[in-house]
Amino acid sequence: MVMVKFLGSLISVDEAVNKATRAFKDLVELRIIEKTVWDALYYVSAEDILALIDQPRYDRSAVDGYAVISSDTTGASPTNPAILRVKGYMSPSSTPEEYVVRNGEAVELATGAPLPLGADAVVMYEDTNRVGDEVEIYKPVPSGANVSRKGEDYRKGEVLVKKNTLLKPWHLSIIASTGINSVKVYEKLRIGVIGTGSELVEPGYKLSSGQIYNSTSVLVKNYVETLGLAKGKYYGVFPDEKEVLREALFKALRENHLVITTGGTGVSDEDVIRDIVDEYGEWVFRGVAMRPGRPTSAAIINDKPVFLLSGYPVAAWTGLEAIVSPTIYSILGLEKPVKPVVQGILARRVPNTVGYRSYIRVTTRIGPGNKVIVEPYMLKGSGILSSLVKTNGYIILYENIEGYEKGSIVDVILY
Template sequence: MGDVAGKGFREVKPVDVVLREVLMFIKHTPNVTEVDLIDAVGKYLAEDVYSNVNVPPFNRSAVDGYAVRSIDTFGASPTNPSILRVKGYLPVGEEPGKYPVNQGEAVEIATGAPLPPGADAVVMYENTGRRGDYVEVYRPVAPMDNVSRMGEDVAKGELIFRKGTLIKPWDLGVLASMGVVKVKVYEPKVMLIVTGNELVEVEDTLKGGLPPGRVINSTRFVLTAMLRGIGCTVDYLKLPDDEQAIRDHVSKALINHDAVVTTGGASVGRIDYTIRAVADLKPEYLNHGLAIRPGKPNSVAVKDGKPVFMLSGFPVASLTGFEVLVKPILLHMMNAVDEPRPRIRGILTRRVATPINTRSFVRVRAYLGKDGKVYVEPLALTGSGVLTTLVKGNGILTVPENREGYDEGDEVEVELIRPLFTEQ
């Protein structure tokens, strides 16, 4: 099951290997909730969604013009127009049956209005000329020209969204047009446990300031937001560096939560208790440490088919652990996949040296130079707690395990987390 605290990292595994191993032990399906349509954005569907209706529900005009019988326009031209009697005007939302189209007739129609009985095409205004109660048609139309057919957008019985789909704002319009009011979504319940005697909540510093030797608990906010960003609900608990307290609260959290995320106590130091506490719970799987930088201490266990993530107490290292462990495993539990971030290629401004057999995530600043070329400036090669490099920078350069870095002038690919900067 890997090392536990106090014994050191004898051998750390590549993250891809750990992910394959973990997923073999995940047996739990996360919490499913039925929500109103407006609350579904940013959540992952927990069901396939089929349409019970046709959208549009009837044949409707795709343009402003005149609904006609196409046969009445055959041979029409500017010098020999078809002349049709206009029976009336059909706006959107009006009953079409009041203006049936017979031979030699037409109905003026608005975009989106249902096609009146007898009509099978629409002539655009641009191809007509109005003469009192009559319209001259200067160009013929074929059957169903300028008509949005019934079921053209969505056909009755069609699979529209698969389980695991991330709902975007524009998806709500499709769902609403299908008459959907509520949908079932995954809403994993996650317990976030932050450990560390040195940590102080930011609200507690408002009056007395930050005591000497203490650190503001900033990682709590970052991880809570990132978990919510993939549709989770988050409960929060802060604990001291106490092995029994950590063990008891992780065990209790697993009863009513789909996953547990801890920070701190995942390294090999004398007071790092989390690994030992989780190991005492006799999980089905436990791996201590990953071949990544930053974030080597990040670890994961599976207890009763549910994941327990033990992340580093250092902010950037914990974020790396979230990206390579927490996010892909929780998405797998929701039958979902991660959406790709934008990538850009640029010229490295200085050498990046990384250890072999370790996947390294280098924070960078990618910018458009005055010469029109994209440059990539490394911001930090070490310092897993330097969170501001993710604010001053805008991208991540991933160095794979089989490389010892990149040389100055190499063209590299960067994953953008903010828009491209412009050289000042």
């Protein structure tokens, strides 16, 4: 067995993110491109996007009903209805000038239809009864009732979407609502993914003695694409041969903004990625005080950022979740999305080693009294993929605690 010894002291998770952010921030430069609102999903806006019009463009009805002069409905009741003459009907495609409402008159409106001139309120269908060309009003309405005011949603010139916003469907919808068809965005972050290890075989091939399937690179490539703002490119799995791995790594560096390698983060003779960094690059940090994922490292090679993750899938996931993801958001000037969190009661004690930040996979369930019960996954190990598949979240044990006792209230970060 080869004894693993880390080069220098392990740094904290927070320090690792800060170091990587400072080292990588000026190395990643994304081009500004133009995308239509149909194609800009999960791109990052490159400028503030301003409203070109007021929305609504005019006062409009918030309900189906009748446009009226509110004073005409004073004192109206089921036993003493206000009776108004209906002049016509307006749809959302009508214009305010189509009708003028005077005392004793009403105009029937669909939801979204403009308020006709002279009217100042809308009575809902539920509070009326149509009798031929007249409508009985059973309930008084104040001025402005059931009316969406001009510019209530937004005003012309208002910032609808700020620069450096990850564009989601609702962002693109509000952009389209003001008449804008295309927006300036940053190109997606290109991330190259390389697997290392002579023992690895790609899925679909037959295993020989001493071989395992390459599952970690699959996890990494797909994880970075779930961020939305990045596009992963897988380059293959390469044996522990320095020159072969160097050529693959340099190709990935040329074609991407950032590269992530899996495996080869130890100090054994076979872990040649370490030698490549030593010869052609510089370390940002080596090893993080977290479990799993202690070998997680970062380097700069050919003026490009490189994250080096464990070859074990769960350790690699922890490196992605705790280090890679927050660093990417930070270097791009974006706020890291807040994941849903639920509080629950811990079903059993969970220990921690002081000085380490531990990420414990858990399953939540509803227990007696509709309380959330948090069950830690009992199988441990950096390669136990079922600890991710059979759970729905994780808890964090921070460096300054020895663990959580059974019955503790804990925060569960959901996947």
